Amino acid sequence: MQTSSGSKLDSGRVALLLVLLGVGWYFWDSPAVWPLKLLVVMMHESGHALATLLAGGAVDRISLAANDSGACLAHLPTGLMAQVAVHSAGYVGSALAAAFLLLATFRLRLRRLVLAASCVGLAVMGVLYAGDGFTLAFCLGTALVLGLAAKYLPDGGVDTLNLSLAGLSALYVALDLRSALWNGAARSVTDAALLSHLTPVPSWGWAALWSFVSLALLGLFARWSLRAARPEGLGYTLTSSRR
Template sequence: MQTSSGAKLDFGRVALLLVLLGVGWYFWDSPALWPLKLLVVMMHESGHAFATLLAGGSVDRVTLAANESGACLSRLPAGMLAQVAVYSAGYVGSALAGAFLLLATFRLRLRRFVLVASCVCLAVMGILYAGDGFTLAFCMGTALALGLAAKYLPDGGVGMLNLFLAAFSTLYVAFDLRSDLWNNAARSVSDAALLANVTPVPSWAWAALWSFVSLALLGLFARWSLRASRPEGLGMGYSLPSSRR
């Protein structure tokens, strides 16, 4: 199997990713996946928060709710560009997070580092910006779980966990784009509607742009991640759990 540039795809990686996507889709409504859905919502709200800080604004608080909704309340500097960047960073940011998980697990071999970095980010977000007890408990509890996984899971287990998180977040982003941006009722109260109120661009156009950018990022990073490893062993490919990395 080859990409358009002639690089070969690793069939094992492709098959494993498709299996995990299928597992996530099949068990989508299982209560066991509820914490993962909240984690992706937190990625979305963290995207808004990071963009706010980069734009020179300040974040007041971030909140999550048990019904998988979330909010990032922040103060933005004056200017349309800052508003466009911050409102766009939710959907695109969560897509980028899922895409980077794929790349880090398959190509960069940063499996354990990814869990540690996620642990630290969640803890920092919870301590600095959690707007209520539920959000703080989720951030700190999930940070603890990821930190313990990074410390105690074997290499193969860490890789499988990262890959499932990447596959699930990719699936959630796709479903989120569909339900939030291409449902007229939902789009009327989404980030796209907020931007439509401050720009001459209608909400459906923002929805189309964010969907294209998000799916393009996921596709591009997946293509990089699923290439076969080089013969000399640089960027060794992902393997099923074993004693060999």
């Protein structure tokens, strides 16, 4: 498989990503996927929290619920652009997290480091900002699982786990933004609705913009990350790889 620039994509990694996306889509409402979905929701809310702190605001608490919903309660910074950035950071931040997982795992060869960093980041967010016992228990328990995976899983297992997290994060962005675009009831309670009250742009306009930016980021980073490389990680044998 070859890109327009002539570089070759790793067909094994591309196939695995497509399989994981298909499995995630098919089993999206299955209890087996629920912990990963809730982790992706935490990534979304953490995006809001980090953007708030970077813009000079203050985060009160983050809360997760068993029905896959979440909330980040914060004192927003002053200024329209800062508030736009904070409200946009959930979806765009989830897309960036998925993109960086791909890049760090497959191009930078930092598979264990990025998983360990996810473990530490999740634990820190839970300790500092968890608004209830359920959120704290989920953050600490999931952080422990990620830490153990980073230490003990073989390279191929770490690659597959990181690819699964990236794929589910991308699915979450796509499915949630689909609802924000086409479901009026859902759109009325989203980040896009909050921004529509601050700007002349309607909520569907913000959802469309986030969809474009998120998909563009994911596509670009996936293209960079899934180029063919020397045999490593997932165990594929590349007989025609060149540097």
